[in-house]
Amino acid sequence: MKQLILGGARSGKSRLAEQRAQNFGCRVVYIATAQAGDGEMSDRILRHREQRPAEWGLVEEPIALAQVLHEHAADDVCLLVDCLTLWVTNILLADPGVLERELNALYQVLDNLPGELIFVSNEVGWGIVPMGELSRQFQDQAGWLHQRLGEICDRVTLTVAGIPLEIKQPL
Amino acid sequence: MKQLILGGARSGKSRLAEQRAQNFGCRVVYIATAQAGDGEMSDRILRHREQRPAEWGLVEEPIALAQVLHEHAADDVCLLVDCLTLWVTNILLADPGVLERELNALYQVLDNLPGELIFVSNEVGWGIVPMGELSRQFQDQAGWLHQRLGEICDRVTLTVAGIPLEIKQPL
Amino acid sequence: MKQLILGGARSGKSRLAEQRAQNFGCRVVYIATAQAGDGEMSDRILRHREQRPAEWGLVEEPIALAQVLHEHAADDVCLLVDCLTLWVTNILLADPGVLERELNALYQVLDNLPGELIFVSNEVGWGIVPMGELSRQFQDQAGWLHQRLGEICDRVTLTVAGIPLEIKQPL
Known part of the structure; x- marks a missing residue:
């Protein structure tokens, strides 16, 4: 299963990813x-x-x-990518x-x-659009990547104050 | 029906709005x-x-x-405003x-x-409060507008990684 | 009961907190x-x-x-802290x-x-990570505080366009 854990800065996304990785038991x-x-x-x-x-x-x-x-990657391995x-x-x-x-x-x-794959990524697109060209490119690329992974992943979770909010649930 | 589709930069809000407009068939x-x-x-x-x-x-x-x-506006028309x-x-x-x-x-x-009306708007209030007076005014006005439309609209959706999260559902 | 109401700038979080405080009747x-x-x-x-x-x-x-x-604090008192x-x-x-x-x-x-306790706080971690050292420290501290209060509080609500989205519900 592939999952994407999104969240703001210090929202507990890494901690959640590590707990889930641990729980897989592989x-x-x-x-x-x-x-x-x-x-x-x-x-x-x-x-x-x-x-x-x-x-x-x-x-x-x-x-x-x-x-x-x-x-x-392997059948009995959980890969945890922190962060995109x-x-x-x-x-x-x-x-x-x-x-x-x-x-x-x-x-x-x-x-x-x-095997199992967990992506951790910062949600960075919800503030004022930044002035710098590079920051805007970054925001664009991060947003497009999240959209694409939102399609590909079986599960998408947003962390708010350390609490997981499920955005897309595995079937 | 009136609806508001909110989302961060590159979160798939325009695409969702266009799909929904298309689906109305008008x-x-x-x-x-x-x-x-x-x-x-x-x-x-x-x-x-x-x-x-x-x-x-x-x-x-x-x-x-x-x-x-x-x-x-007309009974058989869907207006799509991108973006507020x-x-x-x-x-x-x-x-x-x-x-x-x-x-x-x-x-x-x-x-x-x-008829049908779909508003698309950026959620811009979730980052560090910007330093500039104009940016702050913009953030205030956008936030107040979203609150008011949150009351007026029958449906409010937040897009996260391209996935719609329903905030207010039509009765 | 302890609750945390999070939201972006001008998202209606203070208004929601005041309504809930009023509704307690104390x-x-x-x-x-x-x-x-x-x-x-x-x-x-x-x-x-x-x-x-x-x-x-x-x-x-x-x-x-x-x-x-x-x-x-007292059994028949609702404390409303605006904002963290x-x-x-x-x-x-x-x-x-x-x-x-x-x-x-x-x-x-x-x-x-x-008694009753309601915290209001800005969600500030969802934009581009700010350049300044102080802004980063602020974002970190605010994020860690929200995580900790997310554990402590019985109820956590996120306001989006003035509409409450429940993140953690009282048991």
Whole structure:
């Protein structure tokens, strides 16, 4: 089953994703898209890591998400991707052509992926439309990605104040 | 029936509105509030237009929304207004007095309008409160308009990742 | 019962909180966290005050929220706190140590508080993550507070276009 967990900043989406991954009872591979650029982000990454079970696998990949999904997916594995918005930022800031290539690769690999998959992503489109060209591109790309995954995923959940609100339920 | 479709940027609200308009089976008049100012906006307008059925009527009106609604509404017509937030921007940037006059005109015309009506609007109030006075005014006016339409409309839907979440259902 | 009413800017959250407080039928004490700094905020405070019943008690307290809750709570009293996001701003801008002290004091006092309690707060985490360090700190603190209160409160409601969407229902 594929699921998408959306939420605002500090809305409890990562915690919910980790609980669900744990509950599947299979081996979990955590796929981190964050790049430890500055001190603040390093702290966040470390804090998140300390909260996860030690036996989980960890893959750090800022760009080649589709490839990582393809390599690690298996019937008895739960892949947890945290988070898509950072990945969108990374592929948007990469060389020209990377964004389109990686998005297409992602949609293609999702067509036929075994096991469990949980995507975590920030809902960033509900504020004032930002002034900067790059911020607008980011908001557009994140929104289009969420729409597409909203179609592909069997379950979509929005976290509000740490509480899951089901948007799309598995049949 | 009157309905309001709210959603963040790139959340699939226009697509949902267009599907619902199509499904009514009556003649559709699309009311565009966008003004093709810069190249980016022109591109968006053009892309939206290409996605709509060719037989739909099109009225472009940045300010006098109430008058357009009054002129085109009929029992066998579905009016689709996309989008209200651009209209709020337009009347906020117009001459003093236009905002109040046009809002009052809108509420008055909605009191007694035949046929189907679908409003599309951006939910812009869920981010950090913006610093600029104009942005704050915009956020206030958009929020108050949504509240008022939330009362007036028979159906209110929020789109999340392209998926409709019903907020108010028709009786 | 403790409840949390979340919503974007101008989404009708204060109005909903005031209706619910009124409906309890007990004495209402309104706890305002706003500080009348500039003219715009003074206007908003005044406009809010004029909309409330004259017989309601009023306490204005920007920082020591826990102490005020402790002093005014009683079996036949409904406390209405409007709003938590301003309080977070106030304790974030205060001397070092105030934030942690006041948050801890709040969680402690909530453990055992008689009567009815309604918190109003802005959902601010759904837009583009702000650039400024202080804005990010604010978004983090507000998000964590909402998560914690989401656990503590019996009822959590999100207002969208003035319409309540129940996120957590009392058992």
